[in-house]
Amino acid sequence: MALSSTAAADYALPIVVLIIGAASLVYLFARNMFAHNGREPPVAPQAIPVIGHIVGMERTSFNYYVELSRQMRGAPIFTVPLPGQKMYVVTSPELVQAVQKQHRVLAFPPIEAKFAAKICGTRPETQALMQINVNGDHGDHGLTTQSYMAMRAALKPGDQLDDMNRVMISEIANHHAVRLWPLNPYDDPAVADAFWEFEKGLMTILVGILPFITCRKSVAARNKVAKAFEAYYLAGGVEKGSALARNRYQVSVDHGLPLEDIARFEVGGSMAILLNTTPAALWTLLLLHSHGDGSLLNDIRAEIDACTETSTAADGQTTVKTLDIASLKDSCPLLLSAYQEVLRYRAMGTSVREVMEDTHLGPWLLKKGAMLQMPSRVMHQDSSLWGANVDEFYPRRFLANEKQHRPRGDVCFRAFGGGKTLCPGRHFATNEILALVAVFIARFDMKPVGDNGWKLPTTTNTNVASVIMEPDYDVQVDVRTRPGMEGVRWDIGLRKSDKIFAMIHAASSPEAKAATALVMMSQTEGAAAPAGTVALGASNGTSGSSPANKNATGVEEERGASTVEDVEPFRNVWLWEDGNMWT
Numbered sequence: 023m024a025l026s027s028t029a030a031a032d033y034a035l036p037i038v039v040l041i042i043g044a045a046s047l048v049y050l051f052a053r054n055m056f057a058h059n060g061r062e063p064p065v066a067p068q069a070i071p072v073i074g075h076i077v078g079m080e081r082t083s084f085n086y087y088v089e090l091s092r093q094m095r096g097a098p099i100f101t102v103p104l105p106g107q108k109m110y111v112v113t114s115p116e117l118v119q120a121v122q123k124q125h126r127v128l129a130f131p132p133i134e135a136k137f138a139a140k141i142c143g144t145r146p147e148t149q150a151l152m153q154i155n156v157n158g159d160h161g162d163h164g165l166t167t168q169s170y171m172a173m174r175a176a177l178k179p180g181d182q183l184d185d186m187n188r189v190m191i192s193e194i195a196n197h198h199a200v201r202l203w204p205l206n207p208y209d210d211p212a213v214a215d216a217f218w219e220f221e222k223g224l225m226t227i228l229v230g231i232l233p234f235i236t237c238r239k240s241v242a243a244r245n246k247v248a249k250a251f252e253a254y255y256l257a258g259g260v261e262k263g264s265a266l267a268r269n270r271y272q273v274s275v276d277h278g279l280p281l282e283d284i285a286r287f288e289v290g291g292s293m294a295i296l297l298n299t300t301p302a303a304l305w306t307l308l309l310l311h312s313h314g315d316g317s318l319l320n321d322i323r324a325e326i327d328a329c330t331e332t333s334t335a336a337d338g339q340t341t342v343k344t345l346d347i348a349s350l351k352d353s354c355p356l357l358l359s360a361y362q363e364v365l366r367y368r369a370m371g372t373s374v375r376e377v378m379e380d381t382h383l384g385p386w387l388l389k390k391g392a393m394l395q396m397p398s399r400v401m402h403q404d405s406s407l408w409g410a411n412v413d414e415f416y417p418r419r420f421l422a423n424e425k426q427h428r429p430r431g432d433v434c435f436r437a438f439g440g441g442k443t444l445c446p447g448r449h450f451a452t453n454e455i456l457a458l459v460a461v462f463i464a465r466f467d468m469k470p471v472g473d474n475g476w477k478l479p480t481t482t483n484t485n486v487a488s489v490i491m492e493p494d495y496d497v498q499v500d501v502r503t504r505p506g507m508e509g510v511r512w513d514i515g516l517r518k519s520d521k522i523f524a525m526i527h528a529a530s531s532p533e534a535k536a537a538t539a540l541v542m543m544s545q546t547e548g549a550a551a552p553a554g555t556v557a558l559g560a561s562n563g564t565s566g567s568s569p570a571n572k573n574a575t576g577v578e579e580e581r582g583a584s585t586v587e588d589v590e591p592f593r594n595v596w597l598w599e600d601g602n603m604w605t
């Protein structure tokens with residue numbers, strides 16, 4: 023049907039405006055994507071014009087950058103043009119180091135602040151507060167900068183961290199322990215389940231297209247967790263909480279945040295605490311049990327047994343086994359090496375930075391507004407760094423006498439990131455994973471259900487916000503009290519830990535939850551000891567590292583460290599000459 027001339031005239035102007043608008047958008051989009059200065063890093067090729075990299079990421083997920091890096095024949099940095107966003111990918115340890123030094127112009131906090139606002143759903147006033155001195159360029163003030171200082175202060179090795187570790191250990195050792203930090207919202211299984219429901223929709227919330235329609239369930243789940251935190255604060259829970267919980271809360275109060283937003287930030291904080299610890303604990307348990315002919319597990323068990331003292335209780339009958347988790351740091355080199363190898367082998371996260379102004383990185387020009395990524399997996403899969411067995415899980419890699427299987431540089435191990443934003447939770451997470459794994463191995467035997475041996479879960483559905491690969495499904499396992507341990511009473515503790523784990527990782531999760539639950543079933547082995555099939559893996563749940571119980575390399579400019587003494591010097595485990603990865 024033809025339009026009348028009056029109607030055509032009515033529509034002409036809006037149509038012209040629309041066409042000009044669309045053309046301008048396409049121009050800006052194309053300029054952003056295709057404009058490439060000859061001094062910028064070389065452009066990575068894509069099979070399909072414009073969307074090739076997006077398709078590649080969708081197809082091979084966290085392995086895409088490894089593939090691209092191989093195609094680029096090991097170029098230390100290359101450009102990945104994405105629709106609407108230019109991305110630089112750094113693959114060499116030397117350049118990673120250079121990026122970490124230029125933390126003011128290649129910055130992480132601005133990205134983190136945007137991420138937190140979107141994920142947590144805080145109000146615009148709070149988001150504006152977060153932007154004040156967001157990068158810490160103008161001193162130690164502002165909500166974002168002070169929040170991270172507060173967290174780092176609580177998580178650095180010392181009495182406060184020891185206290186948090188003790189509560190975590192009591193959770194692992196004895197599920198029925200008196201709650202040292204009462205009112206923890208995650209004690210309610212419905213709140214714990216809601217957290218993992220929220221986590222499922224993380225990416226959709228981040229993409230942010232009508233979240234109330236596209237990820238209604240996850241948004242509702244997030245709001246449920248936030249409401250539980252509000253109730254926790256109103257009931258005075260935080261006053262009896264860990265130093266971490268108290269510090270974070272106080273900074274938010276000092277900046278005048280409404281309770282609703284303080285609670286919402288705790289949901290984001292829970293992500294940092296739970297999201298990676300959980301799968302890291304799971305993989306440590308699974309890989310140690312499934313590796314080779316069982317000799318690895320036997321050797322690690324022998325190390326743990328050697329740290330365990332045996333005595334008889336006051337009743338003259340009950341055998342008591344006492345394990346000090348701090349002693350693991352001194353006496354279990356194979357356990358520690360295997361743990362680090364788990365992190366190298368299973369890490370897939372990427373450190374992201376925003377280019378704040380046109381910047382030179384070595385000979386290359388980086389353009390303002392672009393993003394820069396340092397994918398851990400590219401470096402962890404580089405045979406020129408880790409040797410010919412880079413694709414293998416090689417648990418002895420980090421032992422003192424295995425130097426040929428690991429790089430010399432201290433930036434090549436990326437599981438906890440590095441530089442100023444090196445994960446401040448690495449000590450806590452490491453203690454937690456090692457405690458869980460050691461107690462489990464000391465007390466229980468675990469075998470796969472069925473006759474087909476161990477089959478490790480695939481990881482293709484891993485959330486891109488994660489650092490450690492997530493299992494796609496559960497693994498059915500049979501867990502029994504170890505022969506000879508029936509009727510034993512276990513005393514698990516942590517003496518003052520004057521030693522710190524100068525590396526970069528940690529543990530607990532839905533997967534760990536299953537394992538933790540097993541370990542926690544009874545303090546005394548016997549009738550109540552767990553025996554039977556359980557699922558380790560993708561099922562949701564929480565672990566001993568629950569946020570309300572919140573109970574390690576940075577260089578001297580580690581974020582929020584007000585003094586150099588606040589942080590230990592950046593070292594990685596394999597740098598110890600004495601073969602002891604604990605300093």
Ligand code: HEM
Binds near residue numbers: 448528
């Ligand atoms: C195995 C467990 C964990 C892994 C693999 C892990 C890994 C990471 C990584 C890769 C980063 C980014 C570093 C960068 O981009 O340079 C990070 C940051 C962070 N992590 Fe962890 N993390 C773990 C556990 C924890 C725990 C238990 C906590 C808290 C108790 C925590 C708190 C944080 C915080 C607050 C940041 C942001 C630091 C900043 O922006 O300055 N993490 N973590």
